[in-house]
Amino acid sequence: MSSFFNSNYFQAILNLIGNRNSTISTLWGMFWQAFYALAGCVVGAVIFGNIGALIGTVIGAWLGFRAVNPYHSLISQLNQLNDHQKQNLTDEVRRTVGSSTVDNLLRYGMNSNGRQLIFDIIQRYLNNQQPQQRNTNPAALFYGQASFPDEKECQKLLDILHVNLSSAQMYELTHPPFKGSILPSLPSTDPLLYRFHEILLQYGVPMKEVIHEKFGDGIMSAVDFTVKVDKDETIKEAPRVNINMSGKFLPYKRW
Numbered sequence: 001m002s003s004f005f006n007s008n009y010f011q012a013i014l015n016l017i018g019n020r021n022s023t024i025s026t027l028w029g030m031f032w033q034a035f036y037a038l039a040g041c042v043v044g045a046v047i048f049g050n051i052g053a054l055i056g057t058v059i060g061a062w063l064g065f066r067a068v069n070p071y072h073s074l075i076s077q078l079n080q081l082n083d084h085q086k087q088n089l090t091d092e093v094r095r096t097v098g099s100s101t102v103d104n105l106l107r108y109g110m111n112s113n114g115r116q117l118i119f120d121i122i123q124r125y126l127n128n129q130q131p132q133q134r135n136t137n138p139a140a141l142f143y144g145q146a147s148f149p150d151e152k153e154c155q156k157l158l159d160i161l162h163v164n165l166s167s168a169q170m171y172e173l174t175h176p177p178f179k180g181s182i183l184p185s186l187p188s189t190d191p192l193l194y195r196f197h198e199i200l201l202q203y204g205v206p207m208k209e210v211i212h213e214k215f216g217d218g219i220m221s222a223v224d225f226t227v228k229v230d231k232d233e234t235i236k237e238a239p240r241v242n243i244n245m246s247g248k249f250l251p252y253k254r255w
Contacts, residue, residue: 008102009090009093009094009100009102009105010078010086010089010090012102012105012106013078013089013090013093013105013118013122014078014079038057078122084233084234087233088125088233089121089122089125091231092121092125093105093118093121093122096117096118096121097114097118117160138157141157141173143182144172144177144178144181144182145177145179145180145182146177146179147173147174147175147176147177148173148174149174150174151170151174154170154173154174211249215249215251216251217251217252218249218250218251218252219249219250219252220245220247220248220249220250221247221248221249221250222247224247224248225245225246225247225248226244226245226246226247227243227244227245227246228243228244228246229241229242229243229244230242230244
């Protein structure tokens with residue numbers, strides 16, 4: 001799916017969260033702040049009279065503001081994003097919807113589950129101020145290189161994808177696979193995969209030395225390990241692939 005900033009698509013996202021359902025959390029925040037202010041007013045009036053009521057109202061409102069973790073409108077926060085941030089958020093939503101058309105976005109948003117997924121993406125993005133990197137573990141699941149811990153976790157993903165599996169297929173996804181079996185030869189003849197071989201040839205020893213310098217004698221685990229892939233479009237004419245590998249450091253045992 002192409003990754004261009006579509007202002008009409010972004011506006012459709014704003015319209016989608018502009019209805020009553022999407023602003024319910026903001027209204028709920030307003031309710032709780034008013035409740036805190038009223039409670040402060042009552043307590044202050046009982047203890048200190050009129051002056052206490054005023055002071056209690058101010059303190060209660062402040063406590064309520066803190067308690068609801070500022071309930072600024074999602075729309076106002078989204079409008080404050082720059083074009084690059086809007087594009088990243090739009091891409092996140094489009095990938096979830098599976099389409100770049102406004103009509104499909106609106107149809108997707110008519111479903112309560114779909115709408116909630118979009119709201120979750122928006123809220124997560126606003127909290128982090130960056131798009132979520134694409135964890136490769138779900139992809140590894142479908143290539144038989146990872147497994148779900150149990151059927152309950154597996155079913156969560158299947159429900160999102162609206163996929164039904166047989167008991168045999170469910171078994172395959174929830175039991176330890178025979179890992180490392182999908183490449184017929186090493187190094188791979190696939191041009192993209194071969195680049196990783198080149199990276200190892202050129203930078204493998206330097207990375208090893210830097211790891212030893214920072215951590216000591218040991219290895220990076222490929223079991224307690226995550227890989228995340230992201231698209232960096234800071235320079236739109238030359239997008240870059242960002243790959244983040246994070247593995248637990250395992251020192252060699254001393255005896």
